[in-house]
Amino acid sequence: MNELRDRALKALRKPAKYGPDLNLDKFEVDKPVVGGELPREVASNVEKAFTRVGLSTTSPLGYLQVNEEAYYSAFQKVFSKYGVKVYPLKIALEKFSLARELAWSLIPPDTDKYTAKAFLEGGELGYFVYVPPGVNLPIPVYTCLVLTSEKKVQYTHNVVYVDRGSVAHVVTGCSVPHGLKGGLHIGISEFFVGENAKLTFSMLHAWSSGVHVRPRTAVKVKEGGEYLSYYVIYSPVASLQSYPIVYLNGRASTQMVSIVAGEGKGIYDVGGKAVLEGVESSAEIISRVMAKDNSIIYSRSEIEALEEDSRGHIECLGLLLNENANIKTIPVLSSKVPGAQLTHEAAIGMIADKQIEYLMSKGFSEEEARALILKGFISVEAPKIPRTVKREIDRLVKIIVEKAVG
């Protein structure tokens, strides 16, 4: 641990590879607390934040973090019936050797200054989820991270382990109440998918024009495992930079879907990378990004093939909703093996007048025509996402379309 600490200390000024560089000294940090009941004065803000990401307070919440305070007790019993452990990481690190073994094993603390700060200052709030072998967990584990104070930084460190042959769905809503003018969220997520296990991870995000967001995610998928991520962000943001990396062993597969609706003056630097480390591993990275106002979206995706008979496909489509917005797509394919099949397609366009007129001739008003095109564009099928979560995603799609048209 001391060695990691030394490395983190050395990385405190190390900028991230992508995204605008932030001065971290201007953000304050609270003392991390694992609390019991949610105080009433916090509850109404939290409820508003929930609604923005399509969740409700009746969702089976496994973990809630408001700023630097963690609450978790409510649904412990529901999950423990299945042998599933859901704890704040801070507690899991005390209780379970597995948590200690896994934490910081996929994301080195000296990756950049954000990971270094999280390691040194974070207090290990965040969630720990362990699903034992052979369990098909029928209810999704909902987790929610809410930021309500403007000058502060929220750290969260999440570790999920889905053991051999198990199936689990994790949903994380990250949100702030409307109009928050500042704040920084740094999230470290390390996920492990065991042999022939399946994990779906849905991230529903709604930030605000002053908030900076720096998630750091890495996923390890063992032989025959499956990892599906579905990422939606639609709100303004000051800047967001995220580049999850998924490492795939033999026959393991991943599908990574990102839906990004940029607005205001936000800088959205989003994407993902899959490393095909095993024979017959496969990856599909799908992005649908749309930008309006003066927003800039960098849509990055990379698939790196290291083994024979691996397959990968990148599809990145961008839609500009006005002329001041900017979308940059950066698809990268990299292979060291002749037997790997890698493909990509990328395109950026605007809604064409002839498309609108075509739909108007089919009976749609101009507004309805725009909404139809946008809804079709951002609705990416992911059959493995559970129906309850799909309903929440659909609610967000509706909000995104209404905002874009109006």
Next chain:
Amino acid sequence: MEFLVVENLVAGINSTVVLKGVNLEINRGEIHVIVGPNAVGKSTLLAAIMGLSHVKILKGKIVFEGKDITNLKPFERARLGISLGYQIPPEFRGVKLRTLVEEVAGKYGCMKYMDTLIDFLDLRDLLDREAFRGFSGGERKRAELLLTFLQKPKLAMLDEPDSGVDIESIKLIGEAIKFAKNELNTSILLVTHTGEILREIGRIDSTHVLYDGRIVYSGSSEEIFEKIRKHGFKGVVEVERVKG
């Protein structure tokens, strides 16, 4: 009440006058065909009746079921029961054909015909593809016909549904047109270059030759195609001019 009346229609694209006084009457339930060489205004006439913005109406009027629709927007005309099957529909990047099909069927309460028409037109395998992207000629026409008929239109205007289409697709398109006429009581105004589709759809009520922006001759399709084969379009026009 008269169903569709186009009266002395003069219309243009940019600064070019394309239609120079078109008169046309269609009764409910009829099938009419328009033929003519390239660039005489066949597609422009359909676009003008649909109200598409690239066609400017300079004179004359269009009356549908007794209502003057000359100044209505395309979606208002569509909601009165007029539909246009495009010759080349636009591609929709990222939007599945299924989305368009479900939205149109939902709008016009045609969910119950949806599956029948999808099977008629052999489109099931195309539903999850991006709408019109990379479709073959036949696929494009069949998908467009599906969207046109899902509007349950009183009048369907079909712009060259048989051009660039394989024989198999022509048969399917013919079946779908018959279905629309018989089951949905749809009147048809059809533009064709080759007349190939006509063999598949049975009785045609009237065929019109459009030449240089005017309808110069109307008659039965057999008679007109026979004359075109013998004398060419120009010949037909000159013979009629001498007679006239």
